[in-house]
Each structure stands twice: as C-alpha cells, then as structure tokens.
Amino acid sequence: MVGKTRAAPSTMPARPPSQPWRSSSRAPAALALMLLAGCGGGHGTGPASPSTSTPPPGGVALVTLDGITGRPVAAASLPYGLPGASLELAAPGYLVRRTFVPTDGRIFLWPLTVDEAYVRRIVYETWSFSGVQRLYRWARTALTITPGVPDASIAAIVSTGTVALTASSTAADIEVRVDPNDPDLVGPLGFTRCTTTGYAIDHCTVVLRDSGVLQSTVATHELGHCLGLGHSARPQDLMNPSARAAELTSDERVLLTMMYGRRRPGNTPPDDDQSLGHTATTRRTLMVRD
Numbered sequence: 001m002v003g004k005t006r007a008a009p010s011t012m013p014a015r016p017p018s019q020p021w022r023s024s025s026r027a028p029a030a031l032a033l034m035l036l037a038g039c040g041g042g043h044g045t046g047p048a049s050p051s052t053s054t055p056p057p058g059g060v061a062l063v064t065l066d067g068i069t070g071r072p073v074a075a076a077s078l079p080y081g082l083p084g085a086s087l088e089l090a091a092p093g094y095l096v097r098r099t100f101v102p103t104d105g106r107i108f109l110w111p112l113t114v115d116e117a118y119v120r121r122i123v124y125e126t127w128s129f130s131g132v133q134r135l136y137r138w139a140r141t142a143l144t145i146t147p148g149v150p151d152a153s154i155a156a157i158v159s160t161g162t163v164a165l166t167a168s169s170t171a172a173d174i175e176v177r178v179d180p181n182d183p184d185l186v187g188p189l190g191f192t193r194c195t196t197t198g199y200a201i202d203h204c205t206v207v208l209r210d211s212g213v214l215q216s217t218v219a220t221h222e223l224g225h226c227l228g229l230g231h232s233a234r235p236q237d238l239m240n241p242s243a244r245a246a247e248l249t250s251d252e253r254v255l256l257t258m259m260y261g262r263r264r265p266g267n268t269p270p271d272d273d274q275s276l277g278h279t280a281t282t283r284r285t286l287m288v289r290d
C-alpha cells in the first residue's frame with residue numbers, strides 16, 4: 001500500500017530510515033551497485049571499499065531505501081559515494097535507478113509492483129514526444145478545479161495523498177466542462193489536454209461529451225490524466241481506457257506516490273534523472289483522448 005509520504009514536489013523528504021542499514025526487515029536481496037565516473041566536478045572516483053568503516057574524504061554513506069515504505073533495501077555492503085557522482089543502482093524488485101549521489105546519500109528506489117513495462121506505459125509513454133519519454137507532473141501539489149466535479153471523483157484522486165484539489169470558479173488549474181461541440185472532441189467520452197513548461201504541467205482542461213459522462217467514473221479517469229498518468233492495459237485499473245474502474249488500484253497509487261513524492265518532472269524510463277538538466281522551458285500541449 002501507499003506510504004504516508006506527503007513530500008513537496010521538488011524536495012525529496014528528509015525522512016530518516018526506520019531501520020539501520022543492516023537490520024532491514026525486507027528479504028535479503030542481491031543488490032548490484034555501480035558508481036560511475038563523477039560528473040560536474042570530475043571528482044567521482046567510485047565507492048570506497050565496502051569494508052571501509054568511514055567514508056573517504058568528501059564521501060557520504062549510501063543508504064538505499066524503498067520509495068514507498070521508506071525501509072532500507074537489503075544490501076551486502078555499505079559503499080560510499082561522492083556527492084554529484086553518477087550512480088546506477090539495481091536491486092531485484094525495483095526499477096534500475098540512474099541518478100547522482102545526493103548529499104545525504106539516501107537513494108529511494110521505485111518498487112516494481114507489476115513490472116517495468118507497466119510503469120513505462122502509464123508514467124512515460126502517453127506524453128512522449130519525438131520518442132523522448134518523460135515523466136510529466138505538476139511541480140506543485142495544491143491545485144484548484146472547476147466546481148461541479150462529482151465528489152467521488154475528487155475523493156478518489158485526493159485519497160492518493162499526492163495533490164490537494166480545491167474548487168475554484170475562476171482560472172482553475174484543472175478546468176472541467178461539458179461541451180459536445182468542442183472541435184477536439186472526437187471520441188465517445190471526452191479528452192484531457194494539458195499545457196506544460198519543461199516537464200511540469202501548468203494547466204489542464206477536461207472536456208466531456210455530456211453530463212452523464214461527467215457523473216461517471218470517466219471524470220475520475222480524466223483527473224488521473226491531469227496528474228500525468230497515461231493509459232493502463234489492465235482492466236482493473238482506473239487508467240484503463242475502457243474498463244472504467246471507480247478507484248485507483250494500489251499499483252496505480254504507487255505510481256503517483258513515486259511521481260509526486262520521490263521524482264522530479266522530466267525523469268526518463270526506467271528511472272533516470274541524469275539527463276534532466278536545469279533549463280527545460282519548452283512549452284507544449286499534451287493531449288489524450290478518452
């Protein structure tokens with residue numbers, strides 16, 4: 001199930017590990033860890049010997065944690081890394097993580113509740129451009145939405161703990177309207193269109209064909225798109241485009257929790273922020289139908 005993390009979107013939570021490294025409650029896993037050459041300062045020299053009990057000069061102890069539970073992921077050694085150095089981490093049951101060594105050495109891994117293809121499809125593929133897949137999401141988590149959206153739809157989204165939705169009749173972040181005459185409405189139900197700056201969602205519009213659709217689980221599904229989720233192939237998922245479940249499954253909640261609590265906009269599949277950059281300001285319009 002989803003943890004209780006309510007992290008700010010751009011700063012990862014500084015939650016202390018609940019257990020010391022070597023007393024993980026999870027099943028031992030063969031953790032493969034590789035520190036590559038340093039980036040930026042060119043100071044990456046890889047980890048110290050696992051048998052070393054103190055970090056090398058400038059180094060920090062690496063602590064690998066489950067991104068949902070916050071529990072340590074078992075490892076056979078306690079390596080060190082130099083902040084800013086490239087890091088690739090692979091552990092059974094988690095997405096391969098490519099990032100840079102953080103100053104606190106804490107690496108949160110994305111648990112694979114289904115498989116990598118599941119994450120890739122729902123998180124990255126729907127919004128991809130020119131073959132470049134990115135994680136798109138809001139950079140903030142307090143959003144406004146047009147009044148009149150069914151309470152059940154609002155509750156289903158808010159219950160994930162990733163965003164807050166407040167009704168606002170003026171310039172809502174998420175505008176929801178019924179308009180059978182909208183020229184972009186070609187499917188039987190509706191569509192979601194979002195504008196982005198860089199990889200952050202700025203605004204979304206949901207257009208539905210009639211009030212019956214608004215009162216159905218389709219509205220909840222479209223709100224899932226507004227948070228950056230694509231389509232799922234699994235019939236039990238809310239984000240399946242035809243099954244119309246009423247609630248997000250626990251697997252979908254893990255996706256949203258990782259997207260909003262542990263990762264920044266622009267992450268690439270399977271779980272890589274090394275190419276994120278700091279100046280992505282391109283404005284785009286993203287659209288998904290039904």
Ligand SMILES: [Zn+2]
Nearest residue numbers: 241288289290
């Ligand atoms: Zn859809």
